[in-house]
Amino acid sequence: MLGAALAAFFLVSASFFAFAFYDRYWKWRGCIAQAASSCALPGAWNATAGGAVWGPVALVFLVTGLCLLWAVTRSDQRQPPPPFT
Numbered sequence: 542m543l544g545a546a547l548a549a550f551f552l553v554s555a556s557f558f559a560f561a562f563y564d565r566y567w568k569w570r571g572c573i574a575q576a577a578s579s580c581a582l583p584g585a586w587n588a589t590a591g592g593a594v595w596g597p598v599a600l601v602f603l604v605t606g607l608c609l610l611w612a613v614t615r616s617d618q619r620q621p622p623p624p625f626t
Contacts, residue, residue, distance in 0.1 A: 551609060552602075555602035562598075
């Protein structure tokens with residue numbers, strides 16, 4: 542049960558970091574590349590290439606969560622060993 546909760550935590554965290562990557566970098570990547578450093582956006586904030594750091598973080602959390610989920614589902618499918626006779 543703990544493994545499933547941990548897998549859910551990693552997968553939810555991965556979705557949060559993926560959203561941060563999308564919102565802080567991916568949406569504005571054309572403007573950032575054109576400006577070669579940062580891009581002034583409406584709402585008085587600058588998008589920079591530093592927002593790309595959230596992509597690898599999201600990927601690490603996603604892979605970890607999927608591995609834990611795979612391990613949990615695999616352990617549920619295993620049959621107990623036959624008793625000694």
